Amino acid sequence: xxxxxxxxxxxxxxxxDSPTAVVEPPAPQSADRPPPAEPAASTPNRQGQVVAAGxxxxxxxxxxxxxSRAIDQLASEVPxxxxxxxxxxxxxxxxxxxxxxxxxxxxxxxxxxxxxxxxQFWSGQFYGLAALWDTEMISDPSxxxxxxxxxxxxxxxxxxxACSLVVRNLTFATAIDDFGIYKxxxxxxxxxxxxxxxxxxxxxxxxxxxAKGHRTALxxxxxxxxxxxxxxxEYEFPTNEExxxxxxxxxxxxxxxxLPERIFPGPxxxxxxxxxxxxxxxxxxxxxxxx
Numbered sequence: 001x002x003x004x005x006x007x008x009x010x011x012x013x014x015x016x017d018s019p020t021a022v023v024e025p026p027a028p029q030s031a032d033r034p035p036p037a038e039p040a041a042s043t044p045n046r047q048g049q050v051v052a053a054g055x056x057x058x059x060x061x062x063x064x065x066x067x068s069r070a071i072d073q074l075a076s077e078v079p080x081x082x083x084x085x086x087x088x089x090x091x092x093x094x095x096x097x098x099x100x101x102x103x104x105x106x107x108x109x110x111x112x113x114x115x116x117x118x119x120q121f122w123s124g125q126f127y128g129l130a131a132l133w134d135t136e137m138i139s140d141p142s143x144x145x146x147x148x149x150x151x152x153x154x155x156x157x158x159x160x161x162a163c164s165l166v167v168r169n170l171t172f173a174t175a176i177d178d179f180g181i182y183k184x185x186x187x188x189x190x191x192x193x194x195x196x197x198x199x200x201x202x203x204x205x206x207x208x209x210x211a212k213g214h215r216t217a218l219x220x221x222x223x224x225x226x227x228x229x230x231x232x233x234e235y236e237f238p239t240n241e242e243x244x245x246x247x248x249x250x251x252x253x254x255x256x257x258x259l260p261e262r263i264f265p266g267p268x269x270x271x272x273x274x275x276x277x278x279x280x281x282x283x284x285x286x287x288x289x290x291x
Contacts, residue, residue, distance in 0.1 A: 064101070071097045081112045088114060092122060104130055117161045124155025157247060165276050165283030166203040172289065173197045179250040188289035192263050198222075198255040198272070200285065205251060206278040213243040217277040220253060224260070225269045232268070233260045239277070265291050 074097065078090045091111045098107035107126050110119055128151035131137075131144060138144040172190075174197065176182040182199045190196060207214040221236040237255060242248070253274070267290050274283045 067101050117158050120158040121155045124151045128152035160204040161206055163204040165281040167274050167283040167285035168201045170285040170287045171199045173199045176254045179252045190259055193258055193261040195258045200253045202251045205276045207247040208278045213245050214247045215243055216248055217241045219275045221273050223271045227267045232263055263291050
């Protein structure tokens, strides 16, 4: 063992250190014993160090085989009829894998037991992606992208129906012309009784299809609170009802009213509440000002 240690550490062994140096002749080779294996070939690496050569088993580079096995495994795990959000998500992943594998018909099949709005959302997503990738059916890139956008946009409208009502960009304005076109006050400092304009954008509302067109109906109200959280004013506006030939995508509200005559100086908060009468969803937003 001491000899092995000296060899491993790179130290020289001096025969003169031992009173008797015995040199053993090499063992004779037996006729039926194979010669010792030759050491593995070595090659220098980039740093000049010698590294023993080896080999590794080649791995298949065909991603389609891996994808097919992933589809088979996931298909065996998902329930026939999903009953929870997790199971619905697993079905959506499976349909996405079908689409990646060019199994279009299976990708476009409806997901079992999914509510109509979300079913139309997923169908629109898969149709849109399939159209975007299908270079054989629509060779022109611009037309292919336009077709994909149509399906994807329609599907997002369906998704909006499942989202909460959102009131965005609540602003005190001096003038309101159209969606996104308004002039805000430089400072939200007002006097008692001063007339003001309030601008708001509404998202995720529902348009109800009727014989007169797509109906949108929103009811709005506001409450004003002082710095101590006490309500000092409230008001409900008339219902905003519109009919449009096509479903509305951009929707804004313009409110004109006067601040209360009897209101103490200091910071206040206005809370706007909007109710979508078609879906019964409620959205709110806050804005601060000073009297």
